[in-house]
Amino acid sequence: MEPTSIIATINYWRPPPPGEAEQPFGVTTAGHRRRKYNPQPTKIYNLRGREHEFDLDKNGFQFVTDCPSRERRWDDEARMREHVYPEIDALLKKVTGATHCYSMGHVIRRFSIADGLAAQEGKADNEIVTLTTPATVANVASAAVANAHPDQSYNGAKYVLDNIISTLPDRAVAADLAAKAKGNNRWATINAWRPLGLVTREPLAVCDAASMEESDLRAAPVQHNNPTVADGDANPPQCKDEKWQVAANPQQKWYWPNAMTEREVLLVKCFDSRRDGRARRTPHSTIQTLGDCRPVRERIEVRWLVFWEGVDAEGGDEGVRG
Template identity: 30%
Template sequence: MGLLNEKITAGAFVTADLNYLAPIYGRPRTYTFDPPAGEPRSTAEPEPHAVAIHDARPSIDQWSLDEHGFAVAHQHSAVSDFYDDENVKDVYYPEAEKLLKDITGASRVFIFDHTVRKRVDGVNDRGDGSRQPVARVHVDHTDRSGPQRVRDLIPEDAEELLKGRVQIINLWRPIRGPLKDSPLAVADARTVRFDELVGSDLVYQHRVGETYAVKFNPQHRWYYVPDMTPDEILLLKCYDSTKDGVARFAPHTAFADPTAPADAPPRESIELRALVFHAP
């Protein structure tokens, strides 16, 4: 990655543990359902490291998807209930599609899923209750799984679409705010080497996906947006087919903010994932 942009203003920071991938023999694997007898739910063991997570607000308008791998946008949503899947699909999907086209100049946007999360003490993610914040450093897609998602989801047009630039962008926003509990941290993609990204199997009932776990490097530079409101969206680059120096993968994770008040309402958030296409 290139040198860090000296115009970015350094803000205050908090220090918190982020869960990187511990050294492992073999390829990491995680089941999204109860694993076969005798198999662990995941072979990816966490390795916590205390890192500085910087306040992104002083330079909030300077962050760029193509330079840093993340950006912040403002958008008031007309969604009446983010817990209503049909309301989200009917109202939020078109809002997000327009926002992504405006920001990226894309010729086509295909939104393929969304996840609502509400933190509940003592509950594991993918259990019987609410989906939980993911407290491990990861990237949702990889150099292999990015194009595969196009083939899986848009098979009739996939090969033509893959001739042009393809991105996968995650739109993350609080449902309630200002958010203080379990905020999202994102690494400046310029500070993360490609060989620190570890392909990991995510096993579903009928398919195997691939994500990146991340090896620790003290050179990684982390940011978060304190007190995010429901009208703020954190955009995360999870894949980019372009290899000419733009940010391609932005590692991210939930973290426990040590400055959050003890009575802070539990985090409620929604993330939406989109394939973003540019004509060849």
């Protein structure tokens, strides 16, 4: 029988000590894993049987079932771009009505929360941490991320767009993205999360964007340390970036898809330029549950820039919730 809800710990924003500034996130470093949070037991509702109740514009996430991939080799970069990216491109256009999607790259997470914590032992805060198995070497970004966050703040999403346009090797594609960005078109950043098998450990939970206040969000600068997408950090070192942290608030409502399979995709909106009342950001976090068992879950996360050409970039009012 499907559980209707569970209690799991969510790691929320923890204020810095009095008189101190917010510390930057050092992506892929030991200090990133040592960051202090405010852990709170949180009720998390099962999406199973309720998939139709949630969508990207109302809630900031959408659970797509019966969406298999024809790809079976997830360690081949060329095959990923040839098969997986077009599949997600088509799915995003179908679900959102977008006119253009550009992949910012992907990361495959094969390591647990405990793996990430163990890997930083004995390292200085600014040291890059790697995780190794006989089959792969990856940095600590490839371990599950267990804190409430959207990937970018509103400013951070604009920084990401600018970073991509300024550093993309294919200058024709960069020019096309720049033209779309300057054309006052609506745009968003959306993550597509697909397991590579049945999820029996450390699932992903998402927060309903409509259930949280703007005042729950806390901006923090991000320091990038590795420029390769394969290592989970698509931004060049020293680039400007910013993400949200999330303060605990009992009115927030969290959800997770129990026993998610490789035939399913969870779409998570990190940013939307529209200010007309639709969801603009969706916190998410890996969680640990009492039912965790079997091997560490593996999943691929493909990150996208999505454009709606001919749709006004903002519209609405700055102060509208969501």
